[in-house]
Amino acid sequence: MLNEIIEMFSYPFMFRALVGGTLVSLCAALLGVSLVLKRYSMIGDGLSHVGFGALAIATAANIANLTPLEFAMPIVVAAAFLLLRLSENSKIKGDAAIALISTASLAIGIMAATMAKGLQTDINSYLFGSILSMSQSDLWICVVLSVVVLILFIFFYHKIFAVTFDESFARATGTKAGIYNMIIALLTALTIVIGMKMMGSLLISSLIIFPAITSMRIFKRFKTVMISSAIVSVICFFIGLVISYIYSTPTGASIVIVNLGALILFSVVGFILKKAGIHQKVF
Amino acid sequence: MKLISCDNLSFSYESTQVVKNLSFDVNEGEYLCVVGENGSGKSTLIKGLLGLKSPSRGKIIHLSGLKSNEVGYLPQQTPAQKDFPAGVFEVVLSGRLNSRGWFPFYSKNDKKNAMENIERLGIQSLVHKSYRELSGGQQQRVLLARALCASKKIIILDEPVTGLDPIVTEEMYRLIEELNKKEKITIIMVSHDINASVKYASHILHLNFDQSFYGTTEEYIKSPMGRYFFSEEKSF
Numbered sequence: 001m002l003n004e005i006i007e008m009f010s011y012p013f014m015f016r017a018l019v020g021g022t023l024v025s026l027c028a029a030l031l032g033v034s035l036v037l038k039r040y041s042m043i044g045d046g047l048s049h050v051g052f053g054a055l056a057i058a059t060a061a062n063i064a065n066l067t068p069l070e071f072a073m074p075i076v077v078a079a080a081f082l083l084l085r086l087s088e089n090s091k092i093k094g095d096a097a098i099a100l101i102s103t104a105s106l107a108i109g110i111m112a113a114t115m116a117k118g119l120q121t122d123i124n125s126y127l128f129g130s131i132l133s134m135s136q137s138d139l140w141i142c143v144v145l146s147v148v149v150l151i152l153f154i155f156f157y158h159k160i161f162a163v164t165f166d167e168s169f170a171r172a173t174g175t176k177a178g179i180y181n182m183i184i185a186l187l188t189a190l191t192i193v194i195g196m197k198m199m200g201s202l203l204i205s206s207l208i209i210f211p212a213i214t215s216m217r218i219f220k221r222f223k224t225v226m227i228s229s230a231i232v233s234v235i236c237f238f239i240g241l242v243i244s245y246i247y248s249t250p251t252g253a254s255i256v257i258v259n260l261g262a263l264i265l266f267s268v269v270g271f272i273l274k275k276a277g278i279h280q281k282v283f
Numbered sequence: 284m285k286l287i288s289c290d291n292l293s294f295s296y297e298s299t300q301v302v303k304n305l306s307f308d309v310n311e312g313e314y315l316c317v318v319g320e321n322g323s324g325k326s327t328l329i330k331g332l333l334g335l336k337s338p339s340r341g342k343i344i345h346l347s348g349l350k351s352n353e354v355g356y357l358p359q360q361t362p363a364q365k366d367f368p369a370g371v372f373e374v375v376l377s378g379r380l381n382s383r384g385w386f387p388f389y390s391k392n393d394k395k396n397a398m399e400n401i402e403r404l405g406i407q408s409l410v411h412k413s414y415r416e417l418s419g420g421q422q423q424r425v426l427l428a429r430a431l432c433a434s435k436k437i438i439i440l441d442e443p444v445t446g447l448d449p450i451v452t453e454e455m456y457r458l459i460e461e462l463n464k465k466e467k468i469t470i471i472m473v474s475h476d477i478n479a480s481v482k483y484a485s486h487i488l489h490l491n492f493d494q495s496f497y498g499t500t501e502e503y504i505k506s507p508m509g510r511y512f513f514s515e516e517k518s519f
Contacts (some may be wrong), residue, residue, distance in 0.1 A: 156387060165377065166361075169356055169358050169377075171335055173356065174381045175380055175381070220415065221413060
């Protein structure tokens with residue numbers, strides 16, 4: 001088994017998938033805790049569909065000098081700010097708006113891809129992920145992005161906590177909540193675009209939502225939930241990646257299945273701890 | 284000493300005026316209750332006092348060296364908070380954030396101050412608990428401790444007893460009274476409960492759609508508006 005795994009990562013594409021995917025999982029998990037608690041999880045889902053639309057158009061149109069990823073990034077970032085505004089503005093129903101935007105993007109993406117070269121397996125890997133997708137340049141973007149996310153979370157941890165827990169109090173005591181919301185939306189957009197090719201656009205939002213929800217089954221503090229999410233996310237990614245390689249299953253789907261397993265496991269453990277009446281001081 | 288002075292204040296949302304021509308002062312050590320019906324602009328006024336909404340006319344002036352971020356605030360709870368995974372100490376400590384500026388970590392002093400405020404409100408036994416496991420009254424105490432961390436001078440409370448049972452409500456009012464009387468903390472409280480307001484407050488600001496009342500509690504009870512609302516409540 002161990003030999004198999006070592007052999008597996010001797011392939012350059014697998015090594016890139018491992019490093020890039022681990023970093024994306026880590027970023028997604030950290031951002032995810034804040035997004036889930038702020039009831040913004042649907043933004044992540046909406047963004048991945050926008051990302052699919054943008055990638056499909058970029059691939060179909062074959063725009064000169066721009067890789068599909070470079071084309072998709074600014075579009076998804078713009079969509080992130082738009083969705084954030086929609087969610088904050090109570091006049092427009094945020095959830096309906098997100099559903100509109102994501103289905104419309106999906107439709108436009110499919111149309112663009114089909115008209116360009118007919119519906120091919122390409123689409124399949126866009127939607128459900130491919131292990132081969134992490135290129136050398138993607139890997140560098142992953143590294144830079146995760147450094148930015150980690151710095152943000154270490155240096156602004158307390159501010160992110162305050163803004164997530166109680167935005168009106170944070171604003172009232174002089175924290176610029178709007179800026180932190182925008183930074184989180186921006187980083188989420190970048191994480192989604194980069195992770196999308198590996199995870200598939202239908203499944204990337206699971207990386208954001210699953211680890212946070214899973215960790216909350218057992219852990220009851222912001223700090224422990226954060227740390228647990230990061231660890232759970234990375235472990236699930238690794239197991240999923242190995243499964244995907246050995247059984248040639250779609251990478252995104254494999255990782256989501258492992259995440260689902262972790263969620264069930266944590267729920268059961270959380271339930272038992274509660275029933276046993278164990279005081280969870282440490283958690 | 285005057286802490287906050289409001290002169291001829293008006294607030295509006297997209298050309299609809301919700302509060303108009305409001306003038307009042309808040310002095311150190313006072314206990315001001317803001318009462319009035321739903322939609323009379325109580326929440327808007329609070330947002331204005333906290334600097335979250337700028338008045339369409341008039342001015343809010345902070346005096347006696349009161350900085351605008353030195354106002355403690357106890358907001359109404361959001362549904363998202365009820366099951367938020369946060370330690371009690373984490374929540375209280377976040378009240379110190381305004382004294383941090385750009386520096387990202389809390390100092391020993393911040394932690395000491397948070398602990399002092401926890402002791403002040405008698406919630407030491409909750410320190411290691413998770414916020415979401417607390418009862419409504421305990422949660423409000425934690426948030427009050429957080430507000431105390433943010434300010435030693437003045438606290439603004441937005442309907443702090445919503446959803447609490449009568450006994451816990453009474454305890455909460457006592458606690459706020461104690462902070463006001465013993466610790467000389469200025470209180471501004473938005474309330475639905477006119478009886479409690481008259482019982483505890485030193486001043487009343489009654490917002491109404493066309494006319495508002497501002498004065499001491501004694502003046503309020505004698506005023507036509509006070510007589511009308513107060514007796515109406517009493518008869519229940």
